[in-house]
Amino acid sequence: MKPLLQTVDLKKYFPQGKRILKAVDGISIEIKEGETLGLVGESGCGKSTLGRTILKLLRPDGGKIFFEGKDITNLNDKEMKPYRKKMQIIFQDPLGSLNPQMTVGRIIEDPLIIHKIGTKKERRKRVEELLDMVGIGREFINSFPHEFSGGQQQRIGIARALALNPKFIVCDEPVSALDVSIQAQIIDLLEEIQQKMGISYLFIAHNLAVVEHISHKVAVMYLGKIVEYGDADKIFLNPIHPYTRALLKSVPKIPWDGQKQRFYSLKGELPSPIDLPKGCRFQTRCTEKKAICFEKEPELTEVEKNHFVSCHLVRTYRG
C-alpha cells in the first residue's frame, strides 16, 4: 500500500549571514494511512521545522514531499490550497493558536469559511458536531478562548484541525504545555479520533513517554537528521542508538517499588546546528565513541526488519 505521506531527503536550511543553519538535513520518512509516526528530539533538533516544511508552511530547500503519491514539493500557495483541506496542524501553545478576538465557534468555522464550504446554517451544525467530538459542550460556541483552560483550548485547536476532514495532522508538541494529568486526556482524545476517522499523525514531542502510547512508528531526530527509525514496538523494546537510549533513561520513573532513583542525565546540551562537527553529530555527548565517529557521518542501516539506526557502533549490536 502506498504511504499517505512520504518525504525523500527533505532539507530546510536557514542562512545566517555567511553560515547556514541546517535545521532539516536530509530526512526520509513515510506515514501510512491511519498511522502515527512519533517524532522525538530535543528543542532545536529541527522537528518542528520538519513538521512545518512537510505542510509547506516553510519552503523546502531540497528533497521531495509526496502526499497521496503526488509531488507537492514545489507547488505554490494557490496550488496547495486543495491539499490544505487534507493536511492540518495542531500547535504547542494552546492559547496562542486561537485568535483572541474570535469566538470559539468562529475559530472552528474558519477553515470552512476559507474554503467556502456549506451555508451558514450547515457550517454551524458542523461546528457543533466538532465541539461534541472533542468533548466541549455546544453551549460554549460563543465563548472566547481565554475563558478556557489549557487542555480545553487544545481541544478547540483539535476541533479546528478536524473541520475539513483531513487525512493527515501534524501535532507539534500538542501536550508539552499541559499539565501531566491533562496530557493523558488529550492523547486519549487523539487516539479516539484516529480510530474513528482513520487520520494519520506526525506526533512531535521531546519526551518518548508521550509518544509511546500513540505511535505505530517512531523517528528519533538529532541536529537535523534521523538517528533511529522504525516500528515503535521494536524501538521501545530494543533501542539501539546511544541517543535513543539516553532519551529513554531521561524520563523519570515513578518509584513504585520504593526504590527512588537518581535522575539520569545526558551530559551537555544540543549543540548549535550551525557549526556541525566533522563526523557523527552526536559525538559531543556520546559516551561510546570510537575513532571513526569523528571522521565519517554514519548512515541509516537496517538492524532488524523495520528498524533503522544511524551509528557506527551498530555492527556491535547486530545479531
Added chain:
Amino acid sequence: MLRKNKTESIGYWKAFWLRFKKNKMAVIGGVFVLILIALAILAPYIAPYPYDEPHYIRAFEGPSKDFIFGTDALGRDLFSRILYSLRNACIIGFGSQFVVLIIGGILGAVAGFKGGWIDKFIMSIVDIMFAFPTFLFNVILVTALGRGLFTIFLAIGLTGWAGMARLVRGQVLYLKNSEFVEAAKAAGASTFYIIRKHILPNMIGPILVNLAFGVPGAMMTESGLAVIGMGVRPPMPSWGNLIGEGIGMMMAFPHLLIFPAVTFAFTLISFTFLADGLRDAFNPRSEIS
C-alpha cells in the same frame, strides 16, 4: 464532556468594559469627554453670542449676568469664544488623528508586512521624523499650507504619524508570526483574508489607545502654535490665542486668563484620563481590585 459552569462567559469586549468601569478616573474622564464633544458639536446653537461680535462699551468686564465668563478687549463674550475654541480644538484633535491613522497606519502596515528593504526604508523615515523638532516642522507646514482649520490639523497629522507607524508595524510583525495566523495559513487562507479577519481586529485596541492620547496632544500642539501666532486666524478663537491674550492682561483682568486656562486644562485632563483608562482596560492583566 465539558459542561458549562454557572458563570456567564465574559467576552473580550465585556471584560474590557468591566475593567474600564472599575477605573473611576477613566469613567469620569469618559463622561466629561462625551459632554465636551456634545458641547463642541452644539456650540453654534448654544453659544449666547457669535464669537466675533464685539461690544465695545462692555470691554474688559468680569463675569456678569450677560456675559458668564466676562468679555475681552473688544467686548466679545469669553464664554462663547471658549465654546468655539473647544469646537476648533476637537476638530483639530480628531482631524489630526485621522490623518495620523491613515498615514501611520498604512506605512506601518506595509513596513510590517513586506519587511525587507521597504521596511528598512519606511522605518528610517520614521526615525528621521522622531529626530526632527516636530514643533518647528509644524510651524513650517502651517506657514506653507495656510492657517485654516483643515490645514492646521493636516499639518499636525503630517508631523505626528511616526508613533502610529511604529506601533502598527510592531503589531503587524507580532501578529503575523502568531500561531493562529499560521493556523489560518495551514487551512489555506489567502494573505488578504488573514489581514482582514485575523490581524486587523487584533490591532484595534492599541491603535485606539494611541489615538486617544493623540487627541489631547494635538490640542496642545495647536495651542502652542497659536501662542506664537501660527494658530487659527483671528477672529476665530483658539485656546492658545485666548491664553496668550490672557497672559498679557493677567494682572489687570485675571478672568481673561483663568477661564481659558482652566477650561483647557480640564479638557486635556478629561481626554487623558479617558485614554489612560482605555489603555489599562485593554490590558487583561491589569486586574483592578
Added chain:
Amino acid sequence: MMELLNVNNLKVEFHRVEGIVKAVDGISYKLNKGESLGIVGESGSGKSVSVLSLLRLINRNGRIVDGEAIFLGKDLLKLNKEELRDIRGKDISIIFQNPMTSLNPIIRVGIQVIEPIIWHRLMKNEEARERAIELLERVGIPESPKRFLNYPLQFSGGMRQRVMIAMALACHPKLLIADEPTTALDVTIQAQIMELLQELKEEYGMSVIFITHDLSVATNFCDRIITMYAGKIVEEAPVEEILKTPLHPYTKGLLNSTLEIGSRGKKLVPIPGNPPNPTKHPSGCKFHPRCSFAMEICQREEPPLVNISENHRVACHLIKGESK
C-alpha cells in the same frame, strides 16, 4: 526533627473582574529541617500561591485573609516589608518556572548572582565575586570566570535555570522553594536540573518545597507529598506510603495518568473533566464532579482532612479517619 516551617490555616483570595477566587482555602502543613516536601496539583490548584504567598510574592490583587506561617519562630505573614526583604534570598530562596523571563536581560549573569550576597551584606565585592564564580561552576556552567560576564541572552534555557539556582544558593538559604523549575524544559534538561538539585540538596542540607504538576519528578525528589485540589489539601503522606496506598481518588487519578515508559499496550486512564472554574467552585467536595467514586454526601459536604495514620492525612468521605 526540628520544625522549620509551620503553616496554619492559610487562606488567600484574589479579586478579579469575574469574581472572588479562593486560591488557597485553609491549608496547613509543616516542614522539618532537611526535608523535601512536594506540593503536587494541576494548574489552578493553588499550589504556587500556597507557597509564594508566604513571602508576599503574589499579585497585588491577592490578599492573605487568614492564617499564619511560623518560620524560625517568626510569623512570615506578619512581617513588615523590611523584615521580609531580609529573609528573601537569604533564609528562603526561590527558583521559578520560566528561566526565560526570570533573569534580568540587561544585567550580566555574574552580577545577578552576586546581587543577593551584596544585598544581604554577607561579603565584600571581591569575595562575593569569587563566590559567584564558584557557584556558577558548581551548578555546572563551564568556563565560569568567562561566563560570569555574559548576558542571559547568551545562555540556553537549561543554563539560565542553573544560573537561577546559583542565585538562589548564593546566601546558603535554609529553605529553597522550587516553583515548577523544570516544567518549561525538555525532558533531558529536566533530568540534568533535577540531578543537580538532588546533589545540592544533599550537599547544602537544605530543606526544599518542590511545587509541580508532575508526580514522576516529585516522587523521586521529595520525601513527602501533598496533593492539592482547588485550593485545598486532599492528601499528604511520605512518598513510599502514598505510592503503596494512595487513598484520595484524585491522587490515584494523578498517579494513573502519569505517562511513563512502559505504557505501550496499556490503557490510558486520564482523570475525566477539568479543574473547576476558580470563581465558581463545586459544592461539597470540590473534586466530586470528576470522581468516579462520588457518593451523595460528596455533593453536599466538604470532607475534613483527617489523620489516617501518624503521617498520612486524607480529605475524602470514602475514608473513615481516626482523629482530626
